[in-house]
Amino acid sequence: MSENLARHFLLRDDVTFLNHGSFGACPRPVFETYQQFQLELEGEPVEFLGRRLHELLRVPREALAAELNCGSEDIVGVLNATTGLNIVIQSLGLKPGDQILTTDHEYSALEKTWDYICRRTGAEVVVAKVPMPLTTEAQFTDTVIAGMTERTRVLFLSHITSPTALLFPIERAITEARSRGIFSVIDGAHTPGHIPLDLTALGADFYSGNCHKWMMSPKGSAFLHARPEVQGLLNPLVISHGWTKQSREPGAKGAFGNSPFIDEIEIQGTRDPAAWLTVPAAIAFRRDNDWWAIADHCRALAQETARRLGELTGLSPLSAPEFSAPQMVAMPIPECDTAAVHAALFERYGIEIPVFKWQETCIARLSVQGYNSAPQMDKFLAALSELLELGTRQRAAQG
Template sequence: MLDPDIVYLNHGSFGACPRSVIDAQQAHRDRIEADAMRFYIYDLWKGIDRSRSALGELINADAEDLVFVSNATSAVATVIANIDLKPGDEIIVNRFEYPACINNLRRACEQSGAKLVVADLPWDPTDEDSAIDAIMSKVTDRTRLVMFSLITSATAVRLPVERLIQELSAKGVETLLDAAHGPGCVAMDIKAWAPTYCTGNAHKWLCAPKGCAFLYVRRDKQDGFRPLVLSNDAYDLEPAIERSGRSAFNHEFDYMGTDDRTAIMTVADAIGALGSFFDGGIDELMRRNRAMCLEARDLLCDAFGTKPMVPDSMLGPLAVVDIPAPGLNPRELRERLMSAYRIEAMIVPNPGGDTPMIRVSPQVYNSMEQYRYAADAIGAIIGL
């Protein structure tokens, strides 16, 4: 459904959905309007269960340990609202966590007297150890929680989360894995990784409709873990969960007031659609996207005479490429690409200098021809 007049190169921020997925969502919406009572009492719950199972299989999590919220930001806000922070407690983030997620932790710290500690993660780590050391060196006996991304947003680094979770868990520290770029983006294995909490967007790399993220809470933390918004059964849960056949955790998150949750009900369709493009299913799709990312990065680096920023081993299907135009405002470059060339691209500031960078994040609808066009367009703008 992408506008054919636009070269859309920013799947990493907001991507397009296959039409079949949007059609599946519309079918749910039609059912709401046909018989809303039936929808909210029966269909909604079944649809959420279907998505929960499909997603659990994809990311290797027990389905019952997953609930759905509108986006990764809401999931982070929900997690922190469920942690009883005390004055002096410490929460560690790093300077490349997503601003909205940091902001929710920051407010919780301000309200409780806890301290937000920001680790100085190198923006272009040369190896896994440098990323791990930057975070682990901030851990103290007051550390309650550490939040880190599977793939950082502005710098596109695939962090060594397996080792981080292992080392933090060994110290008794809780972990919040922000896998906004997670399902459908890179392989995930929640059971093997065993974070305390994890969120991931379905509306990014799974191409589910907008407004759909999961929240995983490890089984031992689910007792008393509640959504930000309480619904009808909140103070009389026992009979309600007996009726619905769900855990209290699932029951409370599955219905949080009348809302359009059709995006969530469509996750199973999105997984099916993405899995149908290639014989090797979503694994092959992820491999192809990463391969195109590396090829596009190399093409842009060659065109601009710059070097790759991070080792390939620390990249998924996203990478940033430096643009040798000191002082050029990233927003201005993005707007010129759109107005003069109809290119929608993510342009971010280089944290290590005053140049802009382009972030590549190819999805199945992108082609190398589009990246060649973007390289020429940027070259023309900066006078290469």
């Protein structure tokens, strides 16, 4: 499978790339489409950005809406999930004493965003500690729901977590939040192209996800989805041509004939829209190469590698397999200087993989994408064993 697929990617031959999760990797045909857009733009900037842009921007919105099962007027392109979530977080009109309920597995840049907004508004973050290892849906849902109070205004959850690569079963918590009048804000940075996503069925108020990770479009392509009923709450982070004085009046259209939600967020001064415009090509590449089937192989390889590492370390996984992100697994490793191990894996073995400490646990977070192979997993396990002297430790423990 993978040798053939690796040809499609631009990744360097001298690096064993096991970190798709951080920034993704874009296949060559998709990247060529991206460059084609950029060439067209530079060929006639006024034609491209002045006359054609609004029509061009409609195409990825519609393609993504079909892929993620939502209305194409309810989804808009943003540069990255951080931007999409910032738009929401900075719009919610929080007051002193309001609570934002979240978990202890969230992404640091968004934790900072909440701290920033709390400092400005007097709201406070309440962190629910998810029981580990995560083995049942109820463990997660009951913990989150137990954290809801009269003061909870917002529920903020990652769908797939960054440090622990867990697939959180967020559905029941979202429903419960709705029934209590709590906004649900979901960080889906890792989900598009990683798990089949049905935004309408999920029913979150706000959901932002990256296309540039697992959907494999170029960097700088992401979306924000908002239920029609809550779109009017949102303010763009940058005021530009898309904004109108009337935009908050009932039934108002945006400056370019879409909903105000779309026009205000889509048009924010001059910028290069090529990455976003390439999203349909990324969807087509995945479809043409039967990527969900490839993803199944990747999931099996990720789980198998985690199982083998667990045998070497004697450490238990962070979750049951169904709560691990399909193509990403955070594997506990013995106590070590994680920065040194991370550097040595790259410098001595040419292996790119995040190694870090999360709470009290040292973790190697493995991503497996179509370009990866079983021999690469062997190489990684051998390198880590050597660095951490895993064989020696195990023999000592047994002896």
